[in-house]
Amino acid sequence: MKISRKISAVVAIAATTAVLMAGCTSRNDESDSGDAAGGDDLTIAFVPKLQGIPYFEAMNTGGQKAADELGFTWLYQGPTTADAAAQADIVRSYIQQGVDVLFVAPNDPDSLAPLLQEAQDAGIHVATTDTDAPDSVREVFVNQASGEGIGETLVDTLMEAMGGSGKYAIVSCGETAANLNSWIEVMREHTAEAYPDSEIVDVVYAGEDQATATSMATDLMNAHPDLTGLVGVCTSSAPGVAQAVTDAGRIGQVFTVGLGTPKSMVPYLESGASSGSILWDVEALGYLTGWAGVQLAEDAGFEATNKVSDALPAVEYDEDSKVLLLGPPMVFTAENAAEYDY
Incomplete structure (x- = not known):
């Protein structure tokens, strides 16, 4: 060329x-x-x-x-x-x-x-x-990937693990990140339309820091004892939420999915702390x-x-x-x- x-x-x-x-x-x-x-x-x-x-x-x-x-x-x-x-x-x-x-x-x-x-x-x-x-x-x-494809796949993968109903929360990264916010909006719409027996109870922002995501996910589980799902909408919060469930001893009770790199998510996928990592x-x-x-x-x-x-x-x-x-x-x-x- x-x-x-x-x-x-x-x-x-x-x-x-x-x-x-x-x-x-x-x-x-x-x-x-x-x-x-x-x-x-x-x-x-x-x-x-x-x-x-x-x-x-x-x-x-x-x-x-x-x-x-x-x-x-x-x-x-x-x-x-x-x-x-x-x-x-x-x-x-x-x-x-x-x-x-x-x-x-x-x-x-x-x-x-x-x-x-x-x-x-x-x-x-x-x-x-x-x-x-x-x-x-x-x-x-x-x-x-399209915003619709990412947001809907996150929700569908989580709902499959949660049995199609229940409460879940989202741990995002930057509050002003256009791509993350567009995916979250799709998740809200798809949850309401396709899974009427489920609910998003909160969205929090951890920056690009895995430890902060783990801490916030822990706080969410404590604030919502009936929470059965967590979504990490970036490559630091995906392992972060899975680590929080692991630390709390709640694998199989609180299900997680997220946008994580394959290598970072392997331990959580193998342990069952994560039900799926959506990426490209x-x-x-x-x-x-x-x-x-x-x-x-x-x-x-x-x-x-x-x-x-x-x-x-x-x-x-x-x-x-x-x-x-x-x-x-x-x-x-x-x-x-x-x-x-x-």
């Missing part, structure tokens, strides 16, 4: 030096192949909500794989806590470096929107992945993000159905919403979760 030269070698070298000096930033090794040597021609940066957790590290692995195969430089850096201001500082740094394409999974979509405008004004292609900022100038949102192929989401960045840089656009790779032969794109959809969610169980290494 031919990559257009947008920034000069001097700027690319300066950007690379700055990234290497920032100890927590990763990039693909340009010496791995002839294609990767073209990395100075195109630089795609990804700023996750939080760096260092398995979920976003798996996305980084997928993005680096795309860089190796398609021939571009992949930059990855996020805040060490799920902090919107810290994330904004990293976005500003990439704008100053003059990257070609900038992807962000925003902690606070509204506060990030002006920065995305600033990046676009500087000639940078801007997009979101994993989490959207729909009221911004982003050119595409690389979406892991996170490395594939990172790969799709890198591929989409190349399409933006080349002004190639997106087809209604896109062959991204042999592993992603039919990725759908909705032109009206500018959403590139990875596919339906997956349900990880004790039988299949151990097959994944993230």
Whole structure:
């Protein structure tokens, strides 16, 4: 694939030096192949909500794989806590470096929107992945799965364990995370429509911290003695709620599901503390993000159905919403979760 030269070698070298000096930033090794040597021609940066957790590290692995195969430089850096201001500082740094394409999974979509405008004004292609900022100038949102698919699958999996009725609570992460809030809204609607004998009693927010999620889940069980379900709506709260049930000795009495990475959920799935982990192929989401960045840089656009790779032969794109959809969610169980290494 031919990559257009947008920034000069001097700027690319300066950007690379700055990234290497920032100890927590990763990039693909340009010496791995002839294609990767073209990395100075195109630089795609990804700023996750939080760096260092398995979920976003798996996305980084997928993005680096795309860089190796398609021939571009992949930059990855996020805040060490799920902090919107810290994330904004990293976005500003990439704008100053003059990257070609900038992807962000925003902690606070509204506060990030002006920065995305600033990046676009500087000639940078801007997009979101994993989490959207729909009221911004982003050119595409690389979406892991539809909100309806995620929310309904969470509820259906939990209700199967709970026998279709009972009270449950939700432990989310960031209170302003657009994707998490959209899934919770779907859960409310689907619960009311499909399971009239069930009820959501509370929604709490633990940030991106597993220990806090465990503490909050424990408090919820104490506040609602008749609680029979807990949902962790992010990859730190999913193991968090399962740990709370384990600590309380209530496996088989309070059922949990959540959006957890397979590796983190294996012990809980095997013990019965979790009845199912709903997610998607996170490395594939990172790969799709890198591929989409190349399409933006080349002004190639997106087809209604896109062959991204042999592993992603039919990725759908909705032109009206500018959403590139990875596919339906997956349900990880004790039988299949151990097959994944993230």
